[in-house]
Structure formats: structure tokens, C-alpha cells
Amino acid sequence: MDKEFWHQRWRSGQIGFHGNQVHWSLERHWPDLEVGHNEPVLVPLAGKSLDLHWLHQLGHPVHGVELDPIAVRDFFAEWNRQPQLVDPGAPGGLPGYRADDILMWQGDFFAYRPARRFRAFYDRAALIALPPAMRAAYISHLRDCLEDRACGLLVTLEYQQDQFDGPPFSVPLEEVSGFEAFDHEVLERRDVLAESPKFQNRGIQALHETVYRLQAV
8 A cells, every 4th residue: 555556556547446427425415514615625635536627617726636647647638638837846845737726736645735724625535545554644634734623525435344455445434433633424324335346246245335524623
């Protein structure tokens, strides 16, 4: 689970984690956050997610942070945009690429230091991409990027971890409820096994996707 693992996945095109449509949780539950349409949104480990476009079309300036340069390049190429390079000295020394009002910071999220803290965030595939030993550090750094009372959506998967090594990893309710930096509310828990052939082929018999509202404390 070092950086080279993810670089290799992008180089070899092993990106089954990339969704070909906007994630269902946004239309159903983003309005629950009551975030102003012009509020900037932080998206950690963004990949080339179509979810960034959905948030942008709603009026949000979007700040994605993505480790791999191929993902950043492909995001803008598939959008038919030529991004402009943003000052590579800020924030956190990561180079940034902007088109319209989507800005992608390319580099390690743990090295990212926003110029201003965010009041809204969206995590569909960041926490579940990390093994248990890395998740506490991720949650701590995410909180450092946010203002007090900032809110966001967190999407997790739940399955029998000993049936599949991950990523994506199973993150149970017990773990999320233990986040001292955030209050949590379960917005929806959905059985998604029928639409997940990769998990079925591995013999997993139960798979759920859970959407949380998190609020920084």
C-alpha cells in the first residue's frame, strides 16, 4: 500500500475503483448537508472521478487531491480541457492544475496543506482505499484541512474482510463511530452485492455501501 502500488495501478489501467457514472449518494444525500452552492469542496484521493463534475455543475469550486499524474492528466483530457498550472509552491508544495472551477492538486494527500480550510468535503473512495494502519492518520489530516463544524459525505463499504484483502477495504460502523474528530450520522445503508461482480467472483456473500454525514468537532 505504498505510493508505488497506486502508480502501478494507473500505469497498468487496473482502475476498477473508477466509476463510470456519478455516485448515487450525491443526488440522494448531498442536499442533506445544506452546503451553499458556491462553497468550495475538498475531495481527497480524487482519481478522475465524475463526481467532481457533478459538484462543479452544482456551483461548487472543487479541490481534488490525487497522487498519480496519469489520473490528473486523464481527468482533464476526458473533460476536453487544457488545465492551467497553479503555483506549485502552494499549498503544501503540490502542483495544481485548474480548468474552469475545478482544481486538482497532484501529490500525496498527507503533504497537502490548503491555503484556507474547507467547510465541505466529499469522500467516496479515499478512506476505503487505505488499510487500517493508515486510516487514523488520514482522518486526522482530513480534519486539519477543515474548519470547525465543516461537514461532508463519507461513503464506505462493509464486507467480511477476511474474504478479500482489499483495497477497497471494509470500514465498519464501529470504526466510523470511533472518530473523535467527527460526529457522524448514517444517512443510508444499501445492499450493493448484486451490482458488484468483482466481489461476487471472490465469493463474498454480503456487501453493503454506507453513506454518512460527518461533521468536524
